[in-house]
Amino acid sequence: MSVNRKNYHHGDLKPALIAAGLDLLEETGLESLSLRAIAARVGVSHTAPKNHFDGLRGLLTAIAAEGFRRHAAEMRHGVEDHPPGKPRLQAACDGYLRFALAHPELFRLMFSKTLCNHDDPALRAAASGSYEVLRGIAAGLDWDKADAPGAPQRTEWMLWSIVHGYAMLLIEGQIPRAPDGSAPFPASGVVPDFGYRADLAE
Amino acid sequence: MSVNRKNYHHGDLKPALIAAGLDLLEETGLESLSLRAIAARVGVSHTAPKNHFDGLRGLLTAIAAEGFRRHAAEMRHGVEDHPPGKPRLQAACDGYLRFALAHPELFRLMFSKTLCNHDDPALRAAASGSYEVLRGIAAGLDWDKADAPGAPQRTEWMLWSIVHGYAMLLIEGQIPRAPDGSAPFPASGVVPDFGYRADLAE
DNA sequence: CGCAAAAATTTACATTGGAAATATGAAGGG
DNA sequence: CCCTTCATATTTCCAATGTAAATTTTTGCG
Structure with a gap:
């Protein structure tokens, strides 16, 4: 099967549609991201995606999954340069916010239950990968509820809530x-100063 | 002008459309909230709303404004029964989350820049009223950044981010x-234990 | 080579929001 | 009381969208 032929069969339509969707998302925004527009950009008919995705929702779900992969990468970026605890936490939170502000339309799509199907296995896996970054970093953080029942999930969700809410x-x-589009405070500026307890870390 | 007549002129269409929109939002959700569906429920043609609102977006904006008023009321509910500081903060946060979980579709609409026009004066006023409740309560909260530059706005936004992110x-x-649909922790369970300093309060 | 399956197209259709032209009735002035 | 005026609502029409069904083209395998 030859790739990228100009003839009847595209040859690599599935990833091409996802890439086109990601591009259109940046260029024209989420509201104008139609099945027909994406298909047109790739140069196929608007019903061609049906062979690879379950309707518009399926395509948007695949785009969101790719978004979560990039989101996780953005958070991981620079994390290992910092020691565990507060510095590493700051790096991850800054990455979370940086991604959201740089790709707001994609970010909105990723977290929209209406637009994409969060039961899709591929999306679940990608989203989990993103969550795992935060989770790994939240382990070891000490705060006033770190010993209350429900920790460490409570710590993870508290941290996630703050960064996600700020981004939203x-x-x-x-x-x-x-x-210039930048936030009034860096992400770390609205995150409380956690302590670090090695006995809580993974 | 008589009210609620069955004939050509409705007589009170503007609030009737908003009320119908709020009802449909609870019954069928945000995605199926069309101009035509709202108009049909009121019993008018789908172009009738044009005389009172600037298109679908205008109607959604008015619905969102009413949502913010109810949201503020839900936060205020029970707040005065508690003393300033942590107890009052908990009551407000619980109200914020209670509203979001009870009316998720409306909540989503309220905070969607895509769906409603946040430059609309009425919406701005309603949203400000809602924010003011949190702002009043955030005044006086002491945390590790309460004396850093940018406080008290930073405190307000930190608090707002956490509750909003958790709700989202x-x-x-x-x-x-x-x-049963309830959150794993109450809103106050993911909010850090702020102190209270009278010198920071309003 | 021939045939079945995959991939893409064409056509058709129901819904949607919006524009334009038209109809209706309420309100106020003579 | 009538008649004009204007806000209000309707009807009709249109372009765009997602989806389904039938059809055509290509691939790949026996």
Whole structure:
């Protein structure tokens, strides 16, 4: 099977559609991301995706999965340069926010139950990979509820909630941004100063 | 002008459309909330709303504004029964989350820049009213960054981010919920234990 | 070579939001 | 009381969208 032929069969349509969707997401935004627009950009008819995805929702789900992979990569980026505890936490939170602000439309898609199917195995796996970064870093963080029942999940969710909420409120224009689009505080500026306890770490 | 007549002129269409939209939001969800469905429920043609709202987006914006008013009321509910500081903070956060979980579709709409127009004066006013509740309560909260530059805005945003993020992650199914739909922890369970300093309060 | 299956196209259709032209009725002035 | 005016609502029409069904083209295998 030859790749990228101009003729009837595209040859590599599935990844091409995902890539086109990601591009269109950056260029024209989420609301105008239609099945027909994505197909047109690849140069196929608007019903061609049906052979590879379960409708528009299926395609959006695949795009979101790729988003989660990049999201995880952005969080991991630079994390290993810092020692465990607060510095590493800051790096991951900054990565989380950096991704959200750089790709707001994709970020919105990724977390939209309406637009994509979070029961899809591939999406679940990708999203878990992203969550694992935060989870690994949350292990060892000490705060006033670190010994209460439900820790360490409570710590993970507390941390996730703060970074995610900050990203969302910024993206949706609820918290004002600087003219250059940057947040008023870095992600680490709204995260409380956790302590670090080796006995809590993994 | 008589109200609620069955004939050509409805007489009170504007609030009727908002009410119908709020009902449909609970019954059928956000994705199926079409201009035509709302108009049909009121018993008018699908172009009738044009005389009162600027398209679907305008109607959704008005619905969101009403949502913010109810949201603020839910947060205020029970707040005055508690003394300032941590107890009052808990009551407000619980109200924030209670509203979000009880009306997830409306909550999503309220915070969607795509679906509603946050430049609309009425929506701005309603949203500000909601934010003011949190702001008033955040004043006086002491934490490790309460004396850093940018406080008290930083405190407000930190608090808002945590509660909003927790609500969003629950609504979107990222953080699992109990079979009865309740959150694994109350809102106050993921909010750090702030201190209270009278000199920071309003 | 021939045939079955995969992949893509064409065609058709129901829904949607919006624009334009038209109809209706309420309100106020003579 | 009538008649004009204007807000309000309707009808009709249109472009865009997602989906389904039938059809065509290509691939790959026996």
